Amino acid sequence: MFSMASSTLEITVISGEDIRNNRKPVKKNAFAVIRTDSQPLCRTEMDKDGGSYPYWNEKHNVEIPQHARFITVEVQCKTSAGDKTLGMARIPVSDFVGGFVPQSYLHFLSYRLRNSNGERNGIINVSVKAKVPEYAASSCSSTATTIGVPFGKTSCYGGVVPGVPVGVPIMKQYYQG
Amino acid sequence: MGNYYSDVEGGKQAVGGVQQSPTATNNNNAGHNDAVEFFYRSRGLHQRFARVELSLSAINLRDRDIISKSDPMAVVYAKNIDGKLEELGRTEVILNSLNPTWIEKVTVAFQFEIVQPLVFHVYDVDTKFHNIPLKTLKLKDQDFLGEATCVLSEVLTKQNRSLTLNLRSKIGHVGLRNLGVLTIHAEETVALRRVVEMMLHCSYLDNKDIFSKSDPFLRISRIMESGGSIPICKTEVVNNNLNPKWKPLCLSVQQFGSKDNPLIIECFDFNSSGKHSLIGKLQKSVADLEKLQEGRSGENLTITSHHGHKKVLKGELFVDQFCEKEQYSFLDYVSCGFELNFLDYVSCGFELNFMVAVDFTASNGNPQNPDSLHYIDPSGQLNSYQKAIMEVGEVIQFYDSDRRYPAWGFGGKTFDGTISHCFNLNGSAGSFEVEGVEGNMSAYASALHNVTLAGPTLFGQVIKTAAQIASQYVSYNSKKYFILLIITDGVLTDLQETKDALVKASDLPLSILIVGVRGADFGQMEVLDADKGQRLESSTDRVATRDIVQFVPM
Numbered sequence: 001m002f003s004m005a006s007s008t009l010e011i012t013v014i015s016g017e018d019i020r021n022n023r024k025p026v027k028k029n030a031f032a033v034i035r036t037d038s039q040p041l042c043r044t045e046m047d048k049d050g051g052s053y054p055y056w057n058e059k060h061n062v063e064i065p066q067h068a069r070f071i072t073v074e075v076q077c078k079t080s081a082g083d084k085t086l087g088m089a090r091i092p093v094s095d096f097v098g099g100f101v102p103q104s105y106l107h108f109l110s111y112r113l114r115n116s117n118g119e120r121n122g123i124i125n126v127s128v129k130a131k132v133p134e135y136a137a138s139s140c141s142s143t144a145t146t147i148g149v150p151f152g153k154t155s156c157y158g159g160v161v162p163g164v165p166v167g168v169p170i171m172k173q174y175y176q177g
Numbered sequence: 178m179g180n181y182y183s184d185v186e187g188g189k190q191a192v193g194g195v196q197q198s199p200t201a202t203n204n205n206n207a208g209h210n211d212a213v214e215f216f217y218r219s220r221g222l223h224q225r226f227a228r229v230e231l232s233l234s235a236i237n238l239r240d241r242d243i244i245s246k247s248d249p250m251a252v253v254y255a256k257n258i259d260g261k262l263e264e265l266g267r268t269e270v271i272l273n274s275l276n277p278t279w280i281e282k283v284t285v286a287f288q289f290e291i292v293q294p295l296v297f298h299v300y301d302v303d304t305k306f307h308n309i310p311l312k313t314l315k316l317k318d319q320d321f322l323g324e325a326t327c328v329l330s331e332v333l334t335k336q337n338r339s340l341t342l343n344l345r346s347k348i349g350h351v352g353l354r355n356l357g358v359l360t361i362h363a364e365e366t367v368a369l370r371r372v373v374e375m376m377l378h379c380s381y382l383d384n385k386d387i388f389s390k391s392d393p394f395l396r397i398s399r400i401m402e403s404g405g406s407i408p409i410c411k412t413e414v415v416n417n418n419l420n421p422k423w424k425p426l427c428l429s430v431q432q433f434g435s436k437d438n439p440l441i442i443e444c445f446d447f448n449s450s451g452k453h454s455l456i457g458k459l460q461k462s463v464a465d466l467e468k469l470q471e472g473r474s475g476e477n478l479t480i481t482s483h484h485g486h487k488k489v490l491k492g493e494l495f496v497d498q499f500c501e502k503e504q505y506s507f508l509d510y511v512s513c514g515f516e517l518n519f520l521d522y523v524s525c526g527f528e529l530n531f532m533v534a535v536d537f538t539a540s541n542g543n544p545q546n547p548d549s550l551h552y553i554d555p556s557g558q559l560n561s562y563q564k565a566i567m568e569v570g571e572v573i574q575f576y577d578s579d580r581r582y583p584a585w586g587f588g589g590k591t592f593d594g595t596i597s598h599c600f601n602l603n604g605s606a607g608s609f610e611v612e613g614v615e616g617n618m619s620a621y622a623s624a625l626h627n628v629t630l631a632g633p634t635l636f637g638q639v640i641k642t643a644a645q646i647a648s649q650y651v652s653y654n655s656k657k658y659f660i661l662l663i664i665t666d667g668v669l670t671d672l673q674e675t676k677d678a679l680v681k682a683s684d685l686p687l688s689i690l691i692v693g694v695r696g697a698d699f700g701q702m703e704v705l706d707a708d709k710g711q712r713l714e715s716s717t718d719r720v721a722t723r724d725i726v727q728f729v730p731m
Binding site: 089090092095099100101102105107108109110111112114123 | 645648649651684685712714717718719720721722723
């Protein structure tokens with residue numbers, strides 16, 4: 001079903017919550033890096049004004065080796081001494097592969113970030129979808145009539161969280177920019 | 178297959194909106210009332226609808242009066258299939274305004290499966306009619322200010338549920354003048370039930386039993402206009418007691434009508450043969466009972482002898498507590514916590530599906546014992562579990578197409594001697610389904626005979642099973658949303674196990690309603706409810722995507 005030795009994922013790095021730099025709130029310019037244990041996969045732009053609640057909402061297509069068991073998300077910020085990792089979370093591949101939902105289900109996932117001392121440092125919100133290649137997709141008939149559960153009307157940005165599809169209803173403060 | 182769209186509008190278009198082909202169901206019930214609802218339900222027909230209130234306002238109405246401004250009123254009609262207009266309601270008259278915001282709302286039953294065209298007419302009500310009751314105003318005597326039409330679902334699917342339309346002249350009349358705009362705002366009526374809760378006791382009752390004392394219970398009936406009476410409520414039976422004090426009694430406005438309607442309160446001595454002996458009765462309205470409580474006085478029961486003489490008895494009825502309150506409907510429990518209105522799901526064509534899990538842990542008490550939360554009262558009084566199944570199930574049944582749904586028990590020891598945390602309530606090995614609320618009730622009653630209450634109280638297994646079902650339906654490309662009702666009296670033995678299962682299920686189309694009956698540790702449940710904003714965390718650092726739990730103490 002997947003090509004040779006890797007799988008394609010569509011990952012949207014949505015936002016972060018309550019992320020601190022040495023217990024103080026982050027002022028600005030946080031960004032997220034996604035990687036497997038062995039190689040980097042993608043990184044987001046810096047959020048110039050998000051502070052401790054950065055909002056990126058960037059979709060990236062990445063290839064992960066088929067044997068990979070985790071992908072890692074790190075939230076970093078630029079300091080005078082270079083890029084500093086503020087918090088990290090490991091996303092088990094089993095959280096979006098396997099289970100009873102169809103392959104191309106759009107999973108909304110959130111994880112606790114921990115800093116280099118292992119202390120809690122905020123939450124990271126992402127969405128992940130396994131990309132199914134065309135020949136396999138035809139049997140799944142991803143037709144236009146499928147829809148997820150509608151949004152809360154009070155979600156941010158006037159009712160639509162860009163990039164967060166009509167999926168599962170979400171509480172607005174989780175995805176606020 | 179799980180393809181999603183990046184904006185709500187696009188997603189809705191893909192579904193095709195709410196419009197479906199008009200069915201043969203007639204549209205005359207757009208002005209809904211309880212009698213109609215009962216009619217359909219008692220015949221097993223599933224009228225799928227939600228009550229919606231329309232608020233109207235207008236801007237820049239035409240000025241017809243010479244000396245002052247127009248005095249506008251709006252009338253809402255449903256347009257039937259044959260084109261005839263049927264009035265649904267009207268607003269009040271607002272004096273002297275070209276930009277009225279009417280207060281009086283018009284209630285409409287929103288039916289999911291049919292197109293409901295609405296027509297709005299705005300009139301200027303002549304001064305001479307200002308003191309006449311609204312309903313009797315003849316519209317043809319008023320000045321017509323404009324008309325607007327739309328379909329009900331158009332209003333409901335708008336972002337803020339407000340639709341603004343240009344008013345125009347009636348069809349056939351040429352008129353290009355600007356007649357102003359009408360704004361229609363729709364809200365689902367919170368299905369509040371007004372209830373009255375009372376605690377009653379009697380003293381000095383006559384003894385009807387030979388070798389022991391009477392076993393009294395009360396039956397309250399409503400007197401109908403035709404002269405007959407219908408029982409609306411019964412208390413539990415208090416054994417062997419001439420001064421019984423009953424558990425709190427709850428009557429809803431739907432049951433007694435108005436507080437001044439006369440009610441007959443009869444006190445019977447329970448006989449296991451079913452032929453209960455009447456000890457005495459009295460006639461009181463709900464308002465009278467309230468006065469009895471305030472005055473802290475009793476009222477004597479009477480009994481009519483064979484000769485027709487009414488004898489005043491020594492026995493007296495007292496009202497110790499009287500309290501009026503409003504109870505929310507189940508719909509509110511589901512929708513609050515997600516900042517979504519129940520209609521959001523339904524207006525996107527979602528079908529709701531129900532699942533139930535019942536607590537069979539030993540803390541409920543031996544079902545044979547009248548104090549047990551699982552006691553099945555022969556006089557018909559429902560226990561907390563039965564009440565929860567009925568109240569929630571009856572509403573959801575409406576929206577569930579085939580009325581068959583999964584029902585489980587947890588924490589009980591089944592026939593093979595092992596304790597199960599998710600066993601089929603119907604006792605079957607293969608299927609977990611029960612048919613309708615009645616099927617659920619009978620499966621529950623027979624499970625009480627076949628299952629031994631045990632423990633500990635764990636929800637994880639039930640939640641995992643429900644999540645599995647919800648995920649499977651996602652792949653069938655169906656728009657199903659699942660609501661799991663867990664009824665429990667308990668303290669969770671493993672809170673983290675439950676949190677882990679909830680976090681894993683948090684991005685599925687599933688909501689969990691936990692109803693806590695007497696004794697439940699509400700502190701724990703409130704943690705799971707996460708209404709204070711603390712997202713649940715699993716033991717592996719995953720955080721819940723959303724709050725899927727709502728906790729309601731019974």
